[in-house]
Amino acid sequence: MKNQTRLTIPMNKELRTRLKERASNLGFDSAQALLRYVSKAIIDERSITFGAGDDWGEPSPRAARRLNRWAKEAIALSRAGKLKSYTSAKEFMKDLNRDIGKTD
Known part of the structure; x- marks a missing residue:
């Protein structure tokens, strides 16, 4: 900085x-x-809450629909045997970095 x-x-x-x-x-x-x-x-005029109980808050309806869609897609891929799996965190991070275009 x-x-x-x-x-x-x-x-x-x-x-x-x-x-x-x-x-x-x-x-x-x-x-x-x-x-x-x-x-x-x-x-940034964002609202944040740090209330008792649920510090993460509730997702917006739009975000909830997106998260539910992703969960259904992941379940379907898993049942079809098409969901990626990893044997180590290093392997996962390598694949993740490749997906986001990071080369390190």
């Missing part, structure tokens, strides 16, 4: 500790990463 700036946010230690714990529970590696994510979402 060449064009970086630093933002200092005063907060008490308990708040900082709880924020770090919550960020970790949400899968972020730091409180700063969580705050960057939230900041970007605000700028």
Whole structure:
């Protein structure tokens, strides 16, 4: 990040500790990463929720239809014996990278 700036946010230690714990529970590696994510979402005018119960939220109806279609397609391919399978994560990543055009 060449064009970086630093933002200092005063907060008490308990708040900082709880924020770090919550960020970790949400899968972020730091409180700063969580705050960057939230900041970007605000700028992009996206809504995000971190409510109790379901931290992932519900997919939109359109996304739900797409996910259900993909699941049905995968089940059909599996039953027909045409679903790709892998014996290692390395093999899977190689195939995935090939599919997305990444050469490494």
